[in-house]
Amino acid sequence: MRLFLFIMVLAAVFSACKKSTVHGDSVEIYLLKNFQPVPGKCQVDAATAVLQDSAIVLDTDIITYSKSDYRFTLRFAAMQKIEALSDGTPFAVTVDKEVIYYGIFKPNFSSSFCDQSITMAVDWLAGNSIVLSLGYPGPSSVTTINDQRNNSKLIATLQHQGKLH
Numbered sequence: 001m002r003l004f005l006f007i008m009v010l011a012a013v014f015s016a017c018k019k020s021t022v023h024g025d026s027v028e029i030y031l032l033k034n035f036q037p038v039p040g041k042c043q044v045d046a047a048t049a050v051l052q053d054s055a056i057v058l059d060t061d062i063i064t065y066s067k068s069d070y071r072f073t074l075r076f077a078a079m080q081k082i083e084a085l086s087d088g089t090p091f092a093v094t095v096d097k098e099v100i101y102y103g104i105f106k107p108n109f110s111s112s113f114c115d116q117s118i119t120m121a122v123d124w125l126a127g128n129s130i131v132l133s134l135g136y137p138g139p140s141s142v143t144t145i146n147d148q149r150n151n152s153k154l155i156a157t158l159q160h161q162g163k164l165h
Contacts, residue, residue: 022153022156024095024098024157026059026095026157027062028094029055029057029092030051030054030056031051032044032049032091033053034050041116041117042088042112042113042114042116043117044090044104049090049099051092051097056082057074057082060075061074061075061077062074062078062158062163063128064163064164065158065163066165067155069131070133070149071126071130071132072129073126074129079122079128079129079130082105085105087106087107087110088104088112090104091120093132093154095151101146103117104117105119106119106121110136113136116135116145118134118148119133119134120133
């Protein structure tokens with residue numbers, strides 16, 4: 001009888017425990033409806049940022065992500081939207097609409113600096129891909145950027161989807 005009771009208690013404990021989800025369901029890139037820059041910096045003030053109602057890059061637009069060189073390969077239609085962005089356009093990379101990090105779009109031909117943020121640029125040589133970098137043209141030696149490009153939830157979601165390379 002004791003063994004039976006012990007097994008029942010163990011079964012109840014294990015059935016009550018749920019494995020926490022370490023990955024999300026969708027990775028998307030949003031433009032911002034409203035935001036204020038951090039004063040004197042090329043950086044989005046997260047406290048003021050409001051996402052657009054719909055993503056500019058949908059989960060289905062993302063073909064692959066390379067965590068070694070921080071590169072998203074996108075479907076053609078999504079690339080056309082990215083290529084049409086203006087220099088300095090703020091964006092957010094999200095998992096299930098939860099912001100993982102904010103950044104600033106900086107085309108490769110931009111003449112202005114943005115060394116306090118993660119920046120996005122089209123990789124014209126690779127075709128249909130965008131690269132997320134620390135700063136433009138690179139990070140400042142006196143500024144530290146919170147590098148979430150390989151955030152664990154982002155990577156786990158992309159890996160779960162089979163998009164991680």
